[in-house]
Amino acid sequence: MIRVVAVDLDGTLIRSDGTVSGRTRAALARATAAGARLVIVTARPPRTARALARRADIGGVAVCSNGAIVHDLDADETVITGPLPLDLAERTAQVITDALDGVSFAVETGRRAVVSPGHGHHATHEDARHEVETPEQVWTEAESCVKLLAWSPAPVTVELLERLQELVPQVRITYSGGNGLLEISAAEVSKADTLARLCDGWGVAPDEVIAFGDMPNDLPVLAWAGTGVAVANAHPQVLASVDRVTASNDDDGVALVLEELFPATADVVPGG
Secondary structure, eight states: OOOEEEEOTBTTTBOTTSOOOHHHHHHHHHHHHTTOEEEEEOSSOHHHHHHHHHHTTOOSEEEEGGGTEEEETTTTEEEEOOOOOHHHHHHHHHHHHHHSTTOEEEEEOSSOEEEOTTOOGGGSOGGGEEEOSSTTHHHHHOSOOSEEEEEOSSOOOHHHHHHHHHHOTTEEEEESSSSSEEEEEETTOOHHHHHHHHHHHHTOOGGGEEEEEOSGGGHHHHHHSSEEEEETTSOHHHHTTSSEEEOOGGGTHHHHHHHHHSOOOTTOOOOO
16 A cells, blocks of 8 residues: 655756646646555755645655755744765865866755855755855855755766766765766765655655656656556656556556556545
């Protein structure tokens, strides 16, 4: 029996136009009506994850910033579970700078993103973007760090990721596809580890969890869950690693699977 539904947002639950379909909202509502917990598992910080969760009528908890933060969506309260020490973030940034040309950085604090000049516009969300004048100011302006973002003009490859990880084993480096964006967390932090701790507290075993994702940073969660499902638009590395592939995010892929697991009932109506 599925007791937890863990779902990524961008490229998985959310359609390309930034919306969530009525069919998907209905499927999520049926899952919760049947007693399942919905858990958002995302690279996004709480402030933007919560806004997107509202579109899908999702409450409960969200695993944010690739596992560094657990956020209560209903109470709008955050617990930082895996901070990245600023001095380690700065040392990691120097290693990446030495390895890549034209790289720029942003420090996600959990409340805002402190952004160096030239950092990819797409890599942070504008509601709390604080751009500094020089790269050095990133480290003096940031009050804390839950995730370091490194943006390179060149696409990210698996080979590059592995090389950088070898150079800085004290951190965990992931990426959300080949768009030049690297995401760096404390070594002990991942979406999967944080979700596993939550499920352990709820008395939920991995085989009672179904997880949905689309990008390489979702792989640990998809592997840990009893059932890992990729949407059809997922990264090739993800498509090759999962138990099942469903339709794309634009074609209600998550809903298709949930409708099988949690059949419709007449008294469940999606909100919004």
